[in-house]
Amino acid sequence: MELHDVWFVLIAVLWIGYFFLEGFDFGVGILTKLLARDRTERRVLINTIGPVWDGNEVWLLTAGGATFAAFPEWYATLFSGFYLPLLIILVCLIVRGVAFEYRAKRPEEKWQTNWEHAIFWTSLIPALLWGVAFGNIVRGVKIDKNFEYVGNFWDLLNPYAILGGLVTLTLFTFHGAVFTALKTVGDIRMRARKMALTLGLVAAVLALGFLIWTQVDHGDGWSLIAMIVAVVALVGAIGTIKIGREGWSFALSGITITAAVAMLFLSLFPNVMPSSLDPAWSLTVSNASSSPYTLKIMTWCAGIATPLVLLYQSWTYWVFRKRIGTHHIADAAH
Amino acid sequence: MDLALAPETLARWQFGITTVYHFLFVPLTISLAALTAGLQTAWVRTEKEKYLRATKFWGKLFLINIAMGVVTGIVQEFQFGMNWSDYSRFVGDIFGAPLAFEALIAFFFESTFIGLWIFGWDKLPKKIHLACIWMVSIGTILSAYFILAANSWMQHPVGYKYNKANGRAELTDFWHVLTQNTALTQAFHTLSASFLTGGAFMVGIAAFHLARKKHIPTMRSSLRLGLITVVIAGLLTAISGDQLGKVMFKQQPMKMAAAEALWDGQNSAPFSIFAYGDVSKGHNTVELSIPGILSFLADDNFHSYVPGINDTNKAEQEKYGPGDYRPIIPVTFWAFRWMIGFGMASFAIGLLGLWLTRKKFMLPQAMRTGDDEVPNLVLFKNKALSPKFTKLYWIVALWTVGFPLIANSWGWIFTEMGRQPWVVYGVLQTRDAVSPSVSQGEVITSMTVFTLLYAVLAVIEVKLLVKYIKAGPPELTDDDLHPPTKIGGDRDADKPMAFSY
Numbered sequence: 001m002e003l004h005d006v007w008f009v010l011i012a013v014l015w016i017g018y019f020f021l022e023g024f025d026f027g028v029g030i031l032t033k034l035l036a037r038d039r040t041e042r043r044v045l046i047n048t049i050g051p052v053w054d055g056n057e058v059w060l061l062t063a064g065g066a067t068f069a070a071f072p073e074w075y076a077t078l079f080s081g082f083y084l085p086l087l088i089i090l091v092c093l094i095v096r097g098v099a100f101e102y103r104a105k106r107p108e109e110k111w112q113t114n115w116e117h118a119i120f121w122t123s124l125i126p127a128l129l130w131g132v133a134f135g136n137i138v139r140g141v142k143i144d145k146n147f148e149y150v151g152n153f154w155d156l157l158n159p160y161a162i163l164g165g166l167v168t169l170t171l172f173t174f175h176g177a178v179f180t181a182l183k184t185v186g187d188i189r190m191r192a193r194k195m196a197l198t199l200g201l202v203a204a205v206l207a208l209g210f211l212i213w214t215q216v217d218h219g220d221g222w223s224l225i226a227m228i229v230a231v232v233a234l235v236g237a238i239g240t241i242k243i244g245r246e247g248w249s250f251a252l253s254g255i256t257i258t259a260a261v262a263m264l265f266l267s268l269f270p271n272v273m274p275s276s277l278d279p280a281w282s283l284t285v286s287n288a289s290s291s292p293y294t295l296k297i298m299t300w301c302a303g304i305a306t307p308l309v310l311l312y313q314s315w316t317y318w319v320f321r322k323r324i325g326t327h328h329i330a331d332a333a334h
Numbered sequence: 335m336d337l338a339l340a341p342e343t344l345a346r347w348q349f350g351i352t353t354v355y356h357f358l359f360v361p362l363t364i365s366l367a368a369l370t371a372g373l374q375t376a377w378v379r380t381e382k383e384k385y386l387r388a389t390k391f392w393g394k395l396f397l398i399n400i401a402m403g404v405v406t407g408i409v410q411e412f413q414f415g416m417n418w419s420d421y422s423r424f425v426g427d428i429f430g431a432p433l434a435f436e437a438l439i440a441f442f443f444e445s446t447f448i449g450l451w452i453f454g455w456d457k458l459p460k461k462i463h464l465a466c467i468w469m470v471s472i473g474t475i476l477s478a479y480f481i482l483a484a485n486s487w488m489q490h491p492v493g494y495k496y497n498k499a500n501g502r503a504e505l506t507d508f509w510h511v512l513t514q515n516t517a518l519t520q521a522f523h524t525l526s527a528s529f530l531t532g533g534a535f536m537v538g539i540a541a542f543h544l545a546r547k548k549h550i551p552t553m554r555s556s557l558r559l560g561l562i563t564v565v566i567a568g569l570l571t572a573i574s575g576d577q578l579g580k581v582m583f584k585q586q587p588m589k590m591a592a593a594e595a596l597w598d599g600q601n602s603a604p605f606s607i608f609a610y611g612d613v614s615k616g617h618n619t620v621e622l623s624i625p626g627i628l629s630f631l632a633d634d635n636f637h638s639y640v641p642g643i644n645d646t647n648k649a650e651q652e653k654y655g656p657g658d659y660r661p662i663i664p665v666t667f668w669a670f671r672w673m674i675g676f677g678m679a680s681f682a683i684g685l686l687g688l689w690l691t692r693k694k695f696m697l698p699q700a701m702r703t704g705d706d707e708v709p710n711l712v713l714f715k716n717k718a719l720s721p722k723f724t725k726l727y728w729i730v731a732l733w734t735v736g737f738p739l740i741a742n743s744w745g746w747i748f749t750e751m752g753r754q755p756w757v758v759y760g761v762l763q764t765r766d767a768v769s770p771s772v773s774q775g776e777v778i779t780s781m782t783v784f785t786l787l788y789a790v791l792a793v794i795e796v797k798l799l800v801k802y803i804k805a806g807p808p809e810l811t812d813d814d815l816h817p818p819t820k821i822g823g824d825r826d827a828d829k830p831m832a833f834s835y
Contacts (some may be wrong), residue, residue, distance in 0.1 A: 051449035054404070058445045062437035064411050067573050069434040072426020072502075079415025079422075080769035087780045090412060091787060094405040098791060101401035148771040270769075290427040291497075291504040298434060305438040313446055319457055319822055 003299060004289035007070040008272065010302055012265040016258050023257055024250075025056055027047040027176015029096070029123025033115055034173075035180065035195055039109070040117055040326050041188055044175070045128070046100065047328075048183040051320045053100060055313055057093070062130055069298055073147055073288035074272045081141065081149025082133055085156060089126045096122035104129070127172045128165040132156065134166060135164025135210075136227035138218055138264050140282070143275035147283055160213060167210045169205035171260070175253045176236065182246040183327040193241055200238035207256075211263065218267035226266055230259035343476050344766050344777040345417040348784065350750075352409050354743050355788050359403035361742055364478055364525065365532020365567075366396035367400035367471040369559065371464070375553075378464050383810060384551040384705075390814075391552065391807035392536070393467075397452065398798050402791065404445070409784065411437075417777065421757055421767035428494050428505045429484050432512070436480035444473030460817040478528070479521050486517035488758045489749070490585045496761075503761065516585065519578045526570035527677065527745065531738035533563030534680045537687060539803050545728035549806045551705050551761035558691065564684030571677060574629065583632035586759055588646045588659060589752035592666040594628050596642045603640035607671075654760065661754040669748035676741035685733045690719065690727065 028049050036042040049056075068075040079086060095118050103115035139160050142151035176197035181189050211227045219227070237252035268274070272288050275281035289295065342347055370393045377385035411433065414422050422430075447469035487493075492514045493507035505511070535559035543553040558736050583590045590596075605627035626636035633640075641649070643660055650659040690711040693702055698716060703709050709729055711719040719727065757764040 026410070051453040054449055055446040057408075058437065058441045061408065061411060061441055065430065065434040065437040068411075068414065068422060068426055069430025072422050072430055075415045075426060075430070076422040076450060076769075078414060078773050080417075080419035083416055083769075083772050084775045084779070086416060087776075087783060088411055091783060093408055094787065094791075097403055097405040098794075101397065102798060105398065106801070129571075146770075148419075150771065168753035172814065194379065284406075287658060290430070294427050294431055294505045294508075297505075297508045298431060301435055301438055309442045309446075311439070313442070316446055316450055319450065321822065 002286075003292055003295040004070070004268075004285045006299060007066070007289065007295055008265070008269060008285045009246075011063060011066055011070065011218075012262065014059055014063035015265075016261045018063055019172075019257050019261055020057070020254050021056035022053070023127075023168075023172040023279055024175045024179040025053040026123040026127040027173045027292045029119045029128065029176070030169075030173045031176055031180060031192070031195070032123075033120045035177070035191060039112065039116075040329050043104075043329055044184060044188060044324060044326055045051075045180060046103065046119070047324055048180060050100070052313075052316060053223070054097070055316065057097070060093075066298070066302075069082035070290055070295060071272055071283075071288040072290060073187065074283050076275055077147050077149055077283060077288075078137070081143075081151070082136075082156065084153050085129050085133060089129050092126045096126075111223075124169065127168045127243055131168030132161045134264055135161030136260075137273055138164075138214060138267055140274035140276035142277050143273065143281050144277065145281050147281070147288075150277075160210075160217075163206065163213070164208045164322065166212075167203070167206045167260075170206055171253075171257060172200060172201045173229055174199040174237075175257060178246065178249045178253050181241065182250050183323055187325045191288060193244065193246070196241045200234070200241065200253075204231075204234050204238065207231070207260065207320065208260055211260065214263065217264075220266070223263045223266040226263035228254050229262060233259060264273035337776060339778075341772065341777055342765050342779060344774065345768050346764065348417060348777065348781045349413060350747070351781070351788070352406065352413065352784055354746065355792075356403065356410055357742060357746055358405040358739055359399050359406065360478070361524075361528035361531040361738070362535060363396065363400045363403045364471075364474045364528040365563070366392060366399065366535070367474050367537060368529070369532055369563065370396050371467040372559070373555075374464050374467055381772055382452060383815070384555055386810060386814060387549075387807035388552045388556055390810075391449075391802075393555070394802050395535075395539075395799060395807075397448075398795065400448065402795055406788070410542075416780070417769055417772065418757075418767050419769035419771070421762065422765070424502050424762055425758060426502075428487060428491075428503055428511065430507060430753055431505065432480045432484040432487075436477050440473045440477035440480060440698070444470055444477060447473065451608040453769060456813065456818065457822060459819055459821065460493045462821065463817065471578065475525065479517075482521045482524055483512050485515040485749075486514060486520050489520075489753060490516040490581075491758050491761050515581055519574060519581050521808050523571065523574035523578045526567045527738065527742055529563055529567035530571050530677065530680055531742060533560045533565075533567055533684065534734050534738050536560030537564060537684060538732045541728040541731035542803065543806060545725065545732075547708055550708055552807045554705065554709060557687075557709070561688045561691065564680060566687050568677070568681030568684055572681070573675070573727065575677075577644065579631045580633065583640075586753060588639050588643065588650065588661070589666070589748075590628075590632055591641060591643045592647055592661050592663055592752055593748065595663050595667040596628065597644055599641040599645045601629070601638060601639050602626045602637050603632070605631065642749070656699055657755070659755060666748055666752045668745040669751065672744040673741050673748055676737045676744070680734050680737040682731060683737075684787050687727070687731060688768050712753075720758075 009180060018126060028045050032042045032045050036045050067078070099115040099122065101119040103112055103119070106112070133156075136156050136158075139158070142150060142155060144150050177192050177199050178235075181192040181196055184192065207233060215224055215227050233252045233255040237249045237256060240252060241249040270285050271282045272285060273283040275283075370389055373385050374389040376382070377389055386711050414429075425748060447466045450458065451463065451466040451470060454466060458466070471569040491503070493505060493510035494503045495506050496502075497504045511517070540557035540560055544557060579590070594603070594606065602625055604623040604625040606621050606623035608622045620681050629638040629640055630636050632638060643663065647659050651657065690713065691709050692712070693709070694714070697712055701710055701712055701716065701718065711724045713719050753759055755763050755765065757767045
């Protein structure tokens with residue numbers, strides 16, 4: 001296994017970390033409209049992710065930075081090629097971050113509901129668009145011999161990629177509902193369970209279609225295993241939330257996301273961004289990667305930093321492990 | 335294509351707008367994190383309530399500010415790939431590494447511990463909670479360092495070789511990239527300027543409250559802390575700026591000549607304080623300059639020869655082939671002056687403030703004031719400033735809040751525009767760095783979106799800051815004064831929590 005293969009795996013791990021973690025906080029953001037009935041409940045939902053969403057988002061920044069450093073050609077083609085969708089995602093992430101931080105900074109109801117609308121939409125749109133983006137990456141896009149993207153915005157909106165988007169959207173919302181059930185008490189917890197069940201079933205149908213499609217068009221033996229794990233875990237997550245085992249369900253919905261993303265990367269390998277025009281123009285782990293020296297330094301850095309990050313991020317989750325509910329919100333504050 | 339709308343021009347404008355905007359928040363974030371951490375340390379050590387109140391007050395302003403810094407930073411990272419894909423392809427092997435290091439080492443640190451700090455007041459014992467804000471502070475400084483190392487490589491590329499086979503620059507010595515003198519002096523200069531910014535921010539807001547005789551104990555301490563910060567940071571900024579000038583003179587002679595609009599090289603080159611006329615066409619109609627100072631700034635010697643714009647342009651043409659290697663002279667000329675002028679002015683006002691509010695051993699007992707009184711501003715021993723001048727000082731101090739921000743922005747504009755037409759000095763020109771696959775329409779769209787969004791957010795941010803500044807430090811509750819003694823909190827599980835969101 002060469003270093004650029006190691007980095008392919010590491011990039012996959014960073015994206016898995018991102019979708020696992022920000023997946024549920026996107027989901028909770030979406031549930032502020034689907035599940036919460038009033039401002040107090042919306043605040044409970046937002047507070048379940050309050051201490052952690054910022055740390056979750058860093059997984060994306062790291063995935064971006066690591067792609068830049070380890071696969072500059074991939075980074076350049078992807079980010080210049082998917083220009084408009086990325087612009088939309090960036091705008092969402094900007095507004096979303098500000099919305100969380102500023103929502104409670106003024107007491108007026110109007111101010112807060114405006115930010116709540118923002119939280120809903122800026123969680124929903126990226127949750128959808130990331131799936132569309134990854135669908136396109138796996139499917140292959142119009143890349144010419146200079147590794148330049150020569151398609152346009154509408155080329156990205158094909159049925160396979162849109163299905164991918166719906167899968168991430170529903171899967172993240174399900175993941176968020178399970179997280180909500182795990183983190184709250186009282187009425188909101190019961191409703192979160194119920195909603196998780198519905199969302200889980202919808203996600204399961206969509207995911208099954210998307211994963212089979214992926215397997216048929218791009219898969220191999222390894223991706224088939226990942227697909228089976230994803231499907232089994234998803235069924236398990238739905239089953240366990242039904243019987244009220246929220247911790248198990250959350251672990252399983254996390255495994256679903258992990259396995260599904262792993263499957264996408266497995267179907268991609270050794271390409272990182274296939275060309276739909278000519279396979280010879282595809283970006284691969286070897287023609288898109290940095291020099292061995294850069295990869296070596298980065299490997300050292302990642303080898304030391306990643307375990308530390310996991311350690312202190314886990315600690316955060318442990319510090320804020322208690323469930324919260326509407327009675328924790330003081331009457332005066334919303 | 336019309337030059338004004340050429341993709342390169344648009345991409346440069348977009349980079350300029352998003353970067354200058356991002357950099358309004360970065361220096362405040364860096365300094366306020368450390369200053370808040372310092373105040374919280376003072377509280378943990380002395381248990382004086384005024385320090386806790388100050389921690390909460392400055393901490394809140396810090397949070398409002400960092401929120402914007404973080405979200406606008408995401409744009410910066412993605413923009414290289416979006417608008418500058420040929421740059422990314424050419425230098426990713428080198429430039430990507432410090433960015434990835436920044437994310438892995440600094441961002442995770444900063445963002446994880448900031449969550450713990452915001453929500454941890456009721457969950458963490460006081461020393462662990464204090465450690466969290468220090469972690470945030472360390473994260474912000476590390477982050478600045480990695481970014482500045484990356485930028486310094488663009489100013490002065492080292493530790494790489496050009497690989498002919500795949501047509502890109504490749505890293506050969508990462509340690510050299512991280513520790514070259516450009517990186518060290520730039521980090522020194524930028525970090526000290528950041529503390530100047532935060533110090534001036536603190537002084538101005540404390541002055542605002544003291545002028546109204548409100549929240550006196552907290553604001554007195556904040557005023558002194560801010561003034562001391564301004565003076566120390568101001569000195570360090572000047573020293574590091576001088577060092578940076580010398581480094582720049584050796585590495586980028588064109589930038590030094592452009593800073594001074596020095597068209598032809600000369601010995602004992604003067605530093606012009608003010609010039610009127612067309613600086614883009616040669617020297618000026620009205621000019622106030624001090625001979626020898628530019629030579630001194632460049633080379634530590636009042637008599638050294640400093641090459642001018644024309645000489646350097648000729649030398650670079652010989653070295654890199656035909657072309658125009660001059661940046662836009664009026665921009666560099668004025669940016670350099672505004673950076674120094676506004677920076678120096680903040681330092682001077684801080685120094686004056688420190689002198690006016692001095693107390694221990696220097697003033698007779700009668701002139702000193704208690705902790706809960708507005709300090710006397712004392713010009714000389716036994717000679718207090720008249721109410722009119724006292725009021726004037728508070729007003730000036732408040733206005734000074736904006737000075738370092740202006741200086742910072744012009745500093746970056748100078749650094750980046752003074753290097754043009756190069757994006758990586760001597761290696762890659764800006765026109766060869768843009769994304770070939772991105773259309774004019776796409777760049778116009780994104781630039782419009784970012785500019786409008788940033789404008790709206792600026793209004794929201796400033797209004798929020800003003801609201802919280804006016805409200806002053808919060809009243810303390812019993813919970814504030816008695817933090818939990820074990821991790822996870824040992825409070826009654828069902829009582830309302832002091833949440834931030």
